[in-house]
Amino acid sequence: xxxxxxxxxxxxxxxxxxxxxxxxxxxxxxxxxxxxxxxxxxxxxxxxxxxxxxxxxxxxxxxxxxxxxxxxxxxxxxxxxxxxxxxxxxxxxxxxxxxxxxxxxxxxxxxxxxxxxxxxxxxxxxxxxxxxxxxxxxxxxxxxxxxxxxxxxxxxxxxxxxxxxxxxxxxxxxxxxxxxxxxxxxxxxxxxxx
Amino acid sequence: xxxxxxxxxxxxxxxxxxxxxxxxxxxxxxxxxxxxxxxxxxxxxxxxxxxxxxxxxxxxxxxxxxxxxxxxxxxxxxxxxxxxxxxxxxxxxxxxxxxxxxxxxxxxxxxxxxxxxxxxxxxxxxxxxxxxxxxxxxxxxxxxxxxxxxxxxxxxxxxxxxxxxxxxxxxxxxxxxxxxxxxxxxxxxxxxxx
DNA sequence: GCGTCGAACTTTAGGGCTGAAGTCTTCGAG
DNA sequence: CTCGAAGACTTCAGCCCTAAAGTTCGACGC
Numbered sequence: 001x002x003x004x005x006x007x008x009x010x011x012x013x014x015x016x017x018x019x020x021x022x023x024x025x026x027x028x029x030x031x032x033x034x035x036x037x038x039x040x041x042x043x044x045x046x047x048x049x050x051x052x053x054x055x056x057x058x059x060x061x062x063x064x065x066x067x068x069x070x071x072x073x074x075x076x077x078x079x080x081x082x083x084x085x086x087x088x089x090x091x092x093x094x095x096x097x098x099x100x101x102x103x104x105x106x107x108x109x110x111x112x113x114x115x116x117x118x119x120x121x122x123x124x125x126x127x128x129x130x131x132x133x134x135x136x137x138x139x140x141x142x143x144x145x146x147x148x149x150x151x152x153x154x155x156x157x158x159x160x161x162x163x164x165x166x167x168x169x170x171x172x173x174x175x176x177x178x179x180x181x182x183x184x185x186x187x188x189x190x191x192x193x194x
Numbered sequence: 195x196x197x198x199x200x201x202x203x204x205x206x207x208x209x210x211x212x213x214x215x216x217x218x219x220x221x222x223x224x225x226x227x228x229x230x231x232x233x234x235x236x237x238x239x240x241x242x243x244x245x246x247x248x249x250x251x252x253x254x255x256x257x258x259x260x261x262x263x264x265x266x267x268x269x270x271x272x273x274x275x276x277x278x279x280x281x282x283x284x285x286x287x288x289x290x291x292x293x294x295x296x297x298x299x300x301x302x303x304x305x306x307x308x309x310x311x312x313x314x315x316x317x318x319x320x321x322x323x324x325x326x327x328x329x330x331x332x333x334x335x336x337x338x339x340x341x342x343x344x345x346x347x348x349x350x351x352x353x354x355x356x357x358x359x360x361x362x363x364x365x366x367x368x369x370x371x372x373x374x375x376x377x378x379x380x381x382x383x384x385x386x387x388x
Numbered sequence: 389g390c391g392t393c394g395a396a397c398t399t400t401a402g403g404g405c406t407g408a409a410g411t412c413t414t415c416g417a418g
Numbered sequence: 419c420t421c422g423a424a425g426a427c428t429t430c431a432g433c434c435c436t437a438a439a440g441t442t443c444g445a446c447g448c
Binding site for chain 2: 021022024027030031033034035037038039041042043044045046048049050051052053054055056058059081082083084096097099143146150153154155156157158159160162164165166167168169171172173174175176178179180182183
């Protein structure tokens with residue numbers, strides 16, 4: 001880290017030489033070094049958010065893998081369960097909630113139906129529409145995933161007191177409110193993060 | 195959950211009928227309804243984190259698109275700039291930092307070199323190694339992206355006082371520390387989120 | 389009724405990513 | 419000095435997603 005380059009030092013730092021992933025502190029320091037007009041406080045929040053989410057996704061990925069499903073499939077199960085009652089949604093609605101295109105949902109549902117996680121049938125009253133419904137098997141898988149997820153999440157917040165958890169939740173919710181008002185549309189590609 | 199269809203009641207809760215994306219509060223409520231053993235406080239933090247990150251990625255995606263680069267390319271530029279000084283890293287190291295496979299980096303570098311954002315050359319002292327170096331054009335693009343990003347980030351945190359920003363940063367950093375200690379390896383696939 | 393518009397999903401082409409196999413170079417043991 | 423092993427990247431096959439057409443129905447207007 002802190003690769004100090006002195007003028008008279010032809011030691012061209014060979015890449016991939018013990019570079020090692022920078023810590024958050026180092027990253028902030030690097031930002032300040034490379035971009036003066038930067039509020040370190042803001043950057044700390046943003047960078048921490050991004051790194052945190054990346055780690056969480058890795059953790060969730062491991063969990064769903066052990067259950068024999070993909071993270072993508074878990075998202076669909078989640079949306080269906082959270083829709084409540086008969087656990088039914090159309091492909092278009094699912095696509096909107098997950099932030100991907102209808103075409104992607106079509107294929108995803110294909111796979112999940114083949115695995116017995118959901119069923120796909122046409123709406124009787126409107127044959128253009130399709131109804132995706134959670135199967136018992138699918139609900140079972142969601143439950144199993146939830147059980148693993150809650151263990152991880154509880155562990156993640158372990159160092160925080162109840163008051164701190166509450167506070168953190170409040171602050172994040174306020175941030176969320178601000179973005180959701182700014183871009184009311186649910187859609188949008190989700191790409192990678194740092 | 196027998197979906198009773200009464201004759202005079204075509205009011206079949208047709209899916210995709212005004213379902214509309216649930217708010218965070220509704221989502222938490224749904225979780226409690228469907229999964230009893232759940233700490234709503236924990237779930238609020240986790241769900242807010244996930245939704246927040248998704249929105250942020252959408253926003254970043256729009257910004258990089260206006261600059262004519264992809265979010266993926268921005269990540270590479272970021273890693274190179276943050277590495278400091280001569281702005282050089284090997285493909286393997288880059289892959290590790292971005293959390294993707296070396297194969298993916300090879301292709302990404304292909305594209306970016308074709309666009310003049312980076313150069314790719316073999317290391318003189320060790321011909322197995324490859325050096326990816328940021329070009330002036332690449333640095334310029336990174337700067338432009340940073341300028342847009344900081345505006346968005348500042349706006350995101352607008353409702354928070356300085357004290358609150360500091361507090362939020364601290365809390366997030368503590369969470370991050372916990373996960374990074376738990377899974378020291380940087381790697382891991384990054385899939386999608388909710 | 390009938391034609392057109394529009395909505396909801398599916399199909400198709402192309403790009404990016406993963407995992408596994410392949411290539412080239414360096415290093416160490418005999 | 420030569421051979422085997424390990425390391426760093428690249429190539430290849432296959433999967434999933436996006437964007438842009440299709441396809442199929444339902445809703446209106448005349």
